Amino acid sequence: MNPLENIRIVLVEPQSSGNIGSVCRVMMNMGITDLAIINPHDRHNWDEARRLSCHADTLLDARKTFQTLEEAIAECTIVAGTSARTGMYRDHAKMPRELAPIILDSAAHHKSALVFGREDTGLTNEELAICTHIINIPSSKIYQSLNLSHAVMVCCYELFLTAGSGDYHPPHERSTEATGEIRERLFKAWSHMMLETGFCKSDKLEHMMMGLRRIFNRGKLTENDTKILLGIAKQSSWVANELKNKRPR
Amino acid sequence: MNPLENIRIVLVEPQSSGNIGSVCRVMMNMGITDLAIINPHDRHNWDEARRLSCHADTLLDARKTFQTLEEAIAECTIVAGTSARTGMYRDHAKMPRELAPIILDSAAHHKSALVFGREDTGLTNEELAICTHIINIPSSKIYQSLNLSHAVMVCCYELFLTAGSGDYHPPHERSTEATGEIRERLFKAWSHMMLETGFCKSDKLEHMMMGLRRIFNRGKLTENDTKILLGIAKQSSWVANELKNKRPR
Numbered sequence: 009m010n011p012l013e014n015i016r017i018v019l020v021e022p023q024s025s026g027n028i029g030s031v032c033r034v035m036m037n038m039g040i041t042d043l044a045i046i047n048p049h050d051r052h053n054w055d056e057a058r059r060l061s062c063h064a065d066t067l068l069d070a071r072k073t074f075q076t077l078e079e080a081i082a083e084c085t086i087v088a089g090t091s092a093r094t095g096m097y098r099d100h101a102k103m104p105r106e107l108a109p110i111i112l113d114s115a116a117h118h119k120s121a122l123v124f125g126r127e128d129t130g131l132t133n134e135e136l137a138i139c140t141h142i143i144n145i146p147s148s149k150i151y152q153s154l155n156l157s158h159a160v161m162v163c164c165y166e167l168f169l170t171a172g173s174g175d176y177h178p179p180h181e182r183s184t185e186a187t188g189e190i191r192e193r194l195f196k197a198w199s200h201m202m203l204e205t206g207f208c209k210s211d212k213l214e215h216m217m218m219g220l221r222r223i224f225n226r227g228k229l230t231e232n233d234t235k236i237l238l239g240i241a242k243q244s245s246w247v248a249n250e251l252k253n254k255r256p257r
Numbered sequence: 258m259n260p261l262e263n264i265r266i267v268l269v270e271p272q273s274s275g276n277i278g279s280v281c282r283v284m285m286n287m288g289i290t291d292l293a294i295i296n297p298h299d300r301h302n303w304d305e306a307r308r309l310s311c312h313a314d315t316l317l318d319a320r321k322t323f324q325t326l327e328e329a330i331a332e333c334t335i336v337a338g339t340s341a342r343t344g345m346y347r348d349h350a351k352m353p354r355e356l357a358p359i360i361l362d363s364a365a366h367h368k369s370a371l372v373f374g375r376e377d378t379g380l381t382n383e384e385l386a387i388c389t390h391i392i393n394i395p396s397s398k399i400y401q402s403l404n405l406s407h408a409v410m411v412c413c414y415e416l417f418l419t420a421g422s423g424d425y426h427p428p429h430e431r432s433t434e435a436t437g438e439i440r441e442r443l444f445k446a447w448s449h450m451m452l453e454t455g456f457c458k459s460d461k462l463e464h465m466m467m468g469l470r471r472i473f474n475r476g477k478l479t480e481n482d483t484k485i486l487l488g489i490a491k492q493s494s495w496v497a498n499e500l501k502n503k504r505p506r
Contacts, residue, residue, distance in 0.1 A: 030404065037400055037403050062404075101427075101428040146417060151286055153312075157407070162411075168396075176395045176397065178351075179349070
């Protein structure tokens with residue numbers, strides 16, 4: 009089973025309806041779908057939450073509601089609570105990137121929870137005591153306090169990356185890298201062109217080609233790249249040759 | 258100089274005023290302060306932007322406005338544009354984590370830009386052509402499209418972590434780890450207590466202690482931890498001894 013399906017995001021008494029919606033979108037972006045809300049107040053604007061969830065409204069509709077944190081994490085093995093503060097009980101906090109493999113390891117077989125506190129006051133000491141692990145999200149000490157949905161984003165993003173989710177494939181060049189043989193054919197055509205167009209004289213050619221090799225080799229050259237560069241050189245050589253033929257002798 | 262101070266976040270024609278504010282907060286959370294907005298429309302609600310920027314309103318006030326992307330990146334070396342799509346010109350896109358060291362390397366000496374497109378349509382092909390690099394943020398193919406401020410969050414977070422920002426120090430246990438000598442003193446006290454309290458008989462003691470060693474050694478034990486555990490064992494031993502003395506002979 010995909011361990012991300014075993015991750016429950018728990019929001020403890022979130023105050024902002026918009027944040028709840030944003031959290032839904034972030035979760036779905038990162039392949040996580042199980043949302044639990046602890047003790048939501050009765051003034052929530054669920055239309056606002058739906059608007060900010062965008063295409064993740066199914067996840068909003070499927071949310072579970074609990075009266076207490078204990079109930080929400082009853083079936084969970086790892087319970088990782090987030091805290092912006094350090095000190096007192098929080099010295100053993102870990103960064104999301106450190107905890108991600110630990111959480112996923114457990115989530116391969118058991119439900120695991122990530123717990124996020126109130127926007128203003130976070131989690132209480134009693135709630136942190138229920139957590140098996142504490143997460144501290146790296147941030148600038150100039151302004152440490154992250155918006156709720158951005159805190160969820162960082163944690164879910166680290167889990168998604170660590171899970172190496174089968175459903176994400178980083179883009180990759182379709183064209184294969186050029187081999188030495190192809191590269192040398194390219195450089196030969198450019199040498200020829202530089203002489204033919206009169207860009208440089210033969211005594212400066214070697215020096216110029218060293219510069220050109222450095223430019224073209226700095227990034228990886230694909231076969232498609234070399235086709236384009238080869239075509240440019242050949243065309244300029246052809247133009248130079250045409251010109252030569254048309255000049256009065 | 259701190260390379261993060263050389264990073265410019267460029268928003269191309271953002272539609273939502275709230276998103277602009279959220280982006281300010283996210284930037285300040287991650288120690289990045291230079292915001293440029295390309296061609297903002299004239300219906301922006303700057304009060305809404307200010308509300309969502311929270312304590313990053315100074316950053317909102319200091320934003321620069323440009324008519325075109327060319328102007329905003331004129332002084333930048335690396336210009337990394339984000340794109341959710343792949344294919345056509347985007348095959349060489351890289352993940353934020355891959356690009357972060359490349360961007361910071363350049364930002365140590367030059368201004369570098371991260372460019373984010375419109376909420377609905379992203380960056381045009383013409384705008385992507387101006388970029389030296391393309392960033393693709395990993396996301397679930399079920400729902401790929403990230404909210405603007407969350408896309409900025411992921412990119413800034415990776416830069417902040419890679420920069421190893423001097424102003425963030427991960428929490429660490431203040432108490433040092435317990436040495437073998439201290440651990441063995443602890444286990445001896447627990448063996449004694451388990452016998453004294455009658456929890457087990459001496460023929461089962463070794464077996465029990467193996468289990469207990471496994472439990473206590475699973476996580477790292479600090480000196481403070483051993484003091485607590487030692488105290489518990491000694492107290493129980495004392496209670497067991499008191500009881501023995503009070504029993505009728």
